[in-house]
Amino acid sequence: MTRYRLTLEYDGSAFVGWQRQDNGLGVQAALETAVEGFCGEQVIVEGAGRTDSGVHALGQVAHLEIERDADAETVRDALNAHLRPLPVTVLDVVEVDEDFHARFSARERVYLYRILNRRPAPALDGARVWWVARPLDMAAMAAAANVLLGHHDFTSFRASECQAASPEKTLDELSLARCGDEIHVTARARSFLHHQVRNMVGALQWVGHGKWSTNDLANALAARDRRAGGPTAPAQGLYLKAVHY
């Protein structure tokens, strides 16, 4: 048996999310079918993050184990051939030790959230950004984002269906950058709660529109109540950018 670490890019709008679901194709199932097409083996492909339906990946990481002896490049090219024409691509394959686990070995996850902040709708990137027509005060958002940094109980920004044992997480980065008409939010932590990034971005949008001050955001965090946490930003603007080990 050989274990491989895969780095993946995918267009979330084509899938019901990472995980196998009854109502459509998951990225995980697409990969498992490709593995079977390549070597005839039925395996479980474990991912570092369970991205929701519509959430994209620039650098999702997964691992799998197969009997077939093949070098990493062969595995990459074969899986890519069997994945066609689905919009998921294996960017990189590396042989790893049998104690490597895509989910449990991950030291850090990095998400990118793209907000297109301009009045005209996107013609090119409709399914790739959150289009916010009204001007956002990025400086206010960036300042407010700092209150979320560090170790907190993030219940206010946690989906009700979240299965994590604890609502406490340590947020290492929540930074904003202007990129043409877009605002790029980068969120970095060892791990995140379900919908945490989308909920934090939704709350920052309220700050950007002047509906909330930095203090309101701090109070929302302190409330430890999802009903106090503001709106959820849509899935289509979110990208799992990288996972570090």
Added chain:
Amino acid sequence: MTRYRLTLEYDGSAFVGWQRQDNGLGVQAALETAVEGFCGEQVIVEGAGRTDSGVHALGQVAHLEIERDADAETVRDALNAHLRPLPVTVLDVVEVDEDFHARFSARERVYLYRILNRRPAPALDGARVWWVARPLDMAAMAAAANVLLGHHDFTSFRASECQAASPEKTLDELSLARCGDEIHVTARARSFLHHQVRNMVGALQWVGHGKWSTNDLANALAARDRRAGGPTAPAQGLYLKAVHY
């Protein structure tokens, strides 16, 4: 009558190109229909560049004249409402003098060509880049690009169906930049021949793969014969980025 200058973004994969065609929807026709929906007037919308089928725009410019008296923002928002759900957006509208002509007043056109240079296929940007799997020598391409700068007879990089009176053009910029796994080629000139950017990029790809030297590219230019000019890069990687007046 008021004349307006429009700045446009569109996804070329949804259109047969800028111009009205018998075989599908042109961006021009889409805009003219939107104008009629807005004010009931049948007008001609003139564009700065006649982009081909599949070629995108980040900053195409067009002009039109209507009887209806409306401020520029109203025209922009109304046209955008009538263009939905087509992937073409009016980014900006400005009132201009009656001697402004989108095509004939243009001082400079800037095109961007995106090459994705990596072995795995694109999962997210399939219709937005030219995917070149084999590694390209960008330094060799950038050096060779310099032989095309300046005033030349560009017959070797001109489509046979080109209607320009003269094959002589002045190329002011042909530069390359690395952007992650992408190579971005920027081409800047007062005007271009039909397919000129795509043909130049196709020739640069041969240089990047070592099939041609800088000298071969110079010879191709000197031949003044399209058959000597190398391949044509696909439409989907090309963007009309800006038009300057």
